[in-house]
Amino acid sequence: MEAGIATAERRSALRDLLAPGLAALACLGILVALGTWQLERRAWKEALIARIVARSRAEPPMALPSPASWDPARDEFERVRAAGRFLHDRETLVHGLAPGETPGRALQGYYVVTPLRLDDGRVVLVNRGFVPTELKNPRDRAAGQVEGAATVTGMLRQSEARGMFVPAPNAATGEWFNRDVAGIAAARDLPGAAPYLIEADATSNPGGWPRGGQLRVDLPNNHLQYAFTWYGIALCLVGVFGAFAWRRVHGDEGA
Template sequence: MSKRVVSVVIFGLAGMAILVSLGVWQLQRLAWKEGVLSDISARIEAEPVALPDVVDPEADRYLPVIVTGQFVGQTARVLVSLQGSGPGYRLISGFDVDGRLILVDRGYLAESAPQPDPPEGTLTVTGNLHWPDEVDGFTPAPDMARNIWYARDVVALADHLNTEPTFLIARDLSVPDAPLTPLPVTAQGIPNNHLGYAIQWFGLALVWLGMTAFLLWRITRRTV
C-alpha cells in the first residue's frame, strides 16, 4: 500500500471521526435542551402565586402569578404577525396592583380591528412573568406618533407607561377583553435546533466518507 493511500485513509478517517463526534455532541445537546424545555413547561403550567414583592428577571422568568387590580393609563401597541390570523398588535397596558404599577400583555388584536379600551373596574389577571428578548441592532425605534412598537422592550415600555419593569403576559382575565386573543407564554417558541444540526454533521460525515472513497478509487486506478 502506497504512502499516498495511507495518508488519504488516515486523513479521511480523522475527518469522519471529527464530524461524527460533532453529530453525537449535538444529540447530547438535544437531550439537554429537551430537559430544559420540559422544566420550563412545568414551571409555566404550575399553580399561580401572588406577585413577588421583589421581582428578579432571571429567577422569576415564566413564574405563574395571579394579580387583582385595575388597568390604568395608556396602551402601547406592539406589531406582530399571528399565524393563521395575519398582522396585528399585542396590546400592552399598565395595571395597578394595590398601588404597584406593572405591565400586562393583554393579547393579540387584528390590525383591521378597532382598538378597545382595557376592561374597567377591578379584575383578576392570571398569567406568567416574562422578559422577552426581542430587541437587537435591527429593531426600529418605536413610532410614537402612531403608537407602534416593534418589539416588547420591557424597560422602554415601562418607562413609557410609567410602570415598574415587571411584565405579565396574560393567560386569563376574570372579565371579557374581546376582541383580543390572549397569547400566553409557552415553551413552543424556544428554539431547539440540535436535531437538525446533528443530521447535518452526520450527513457531512457521509459526504466526507464518499469523497475519501472516491479519492482512493482514483488513486488505485492510476497505480494499476
C-alpha cells in the same frame, strides 16, 4: 525495477494526501462537534419545554415576586396572579402576528401591553393579548377595556430582544416591534416597574379583545434531526475522502 517505481509513486501519492487529509480531518472534527452540539441543545430544549409546561400548569398561581427578590431569568414562565387597576392611558402597542381562524394563516395586528398598578402601589406590565389591525384604536374594542379592579393570571416573561432586522420603536405613535419591558416602562414614565411582564391567559379578559392566551409552550425541537444531518455529512466526508485517497494511491492498479 517496475516494483520499485510503483513503490516510489505510492509514497509520493501518500505525501500528496497529507494536506487534503489534514483539511478533511479538520472538517470532520467540525462536523462531529456540530452534531454533538445539536444533541446537547436537544437535551437543553427538552429540559426547557418540561420546565415551561410544568410552570404553566402550576396551581394555584403564585403571587408576583416582591422587588427584593426580582430575578427575571429565574422567574420566567412562572404562573402568577396579580390584582390591581389597568392604566389604559399608558397602553403600548407591539406589532405581532397571531394564529387566525384558518389553519396556516396568521392575523396581523398588535399585542396590547398595559401597565397594571397593583393594590400595594407596584406596577407590572401586562401583555393583555392580541388585537387585529382594525381594532388598534381602544374605542373600537371598548368591551375589552377592563375598568376598575382587575385580576390577571398568566406567565412571567423577560424582555424580548430586538433582533438586527427588527425596527426601532416609534416614539411618535407609541408603537413597538418587540416586547422591551424596560424600554416600554421608561417611555411610559413608569419608574420602578417590574423587570418582566405578565403574559395574560385567555381568562384574564372575558370582555372581548384583546385576546390573551397567545403564549405557546409547544416549542419546536428539531435538534435530533439536525444532529443526524451533521453526522450524516461527516460520514459522507469519510466516504468521499476514502475513495479519493484510494484512487490516488491505487488508481493505476485498476487500469
